[in-house]
Amino acid sequence: MVPSTPIIALVTGANKGLGLATARQLAERGCTVLLGSRDAERGAKAAGELAEAGLAVRPVRIDITDDASVAEAAAFVDREYGRLDVLVNNAGVLVRRPPAEVSADDLRPEFETNVFGMVRVVHEMLPLLRRSRSPRIVNVSSDSATFANATEQGSMFARSHDSFAYSATKTAVNMLTVKYANAFLDDPELAHVKINAVTPGYVATDLNGFQGVRSPDQGARAVVHWAMVGDDGETGGFFDENGRVPW
């Protein structure tokens, strides 16, 4: 991807963890990064720290569960830049609860953020992305999303019962990624939009009480790779830093 003007990239949930590392790495690669945060203060603080280090980073308030907030963020991007080149759907939540205790209502918060939130942002940002020469969408998924891992008896994925809802949300994200990619390829107006799902591995962040074994910087590498993939790159895939991940 070699546009003559800076690449405009939006990362949701970028005030900390993997999103913050992704924002920093994209900015280090020359992107103008819109650091998405649902809390204006946390976003301003995180963006301020990166900007102080000389990086082109600006905070954008965006709560992906809120239609008005996402619409306002899109209006801001439109007003300031007129297009969006990279969208990283990173914001996500994990609520641990064993399957036997989960009611239908208990599922809603994770689906609202991880699945409906991702679609809400894609839907709102697509008109801006289609104006880009080489638009890229990365949906941050998880190793726990795959049937391959979940059905490998004895593996940590087959035994992490309390990620019941979370894993299902990320499986839904994977399928929606594939469905978007297929539809975009068949639409002359959107055929240039590449969309992929990426897993960062098990990263030490608030999400897992910092139990992860990888740093946010390590986890962000694959996300950034697919956010910046060239025009000859794939679309509709699921990847980690070593390549394709089985569904």
Ligand SMILES: NC(=O)c1ccc[n+]([C@@H]2O[C@H](COP(=O)([O-])OP(=O)(O)OC[C@H]3O[C@@H](n4cnc5c(N)ncnc54)[C@H](OP(=O)(O)O)[C@@H]3O)[C@@H](O)[C@H]2O)c1
């Ligand atoms: N850590 C891992 O091992 C791992 C593995 C695979 C996938 N992932 C995925 O990586 C992504 C980032 O997670 P993380 O590990 O970096 O966790 P994290 O440190 O808890 O960060 C999550 C981010 O999402 C934001 N967020 C939550 N709900 C939001 C909403 N409604 N609107 C906007 N932002 C919202 C949080 O904002 P606040 O600060 O305001 O809460 C925070 O910035 C998630 O999609 C997660 O599922 C993580």
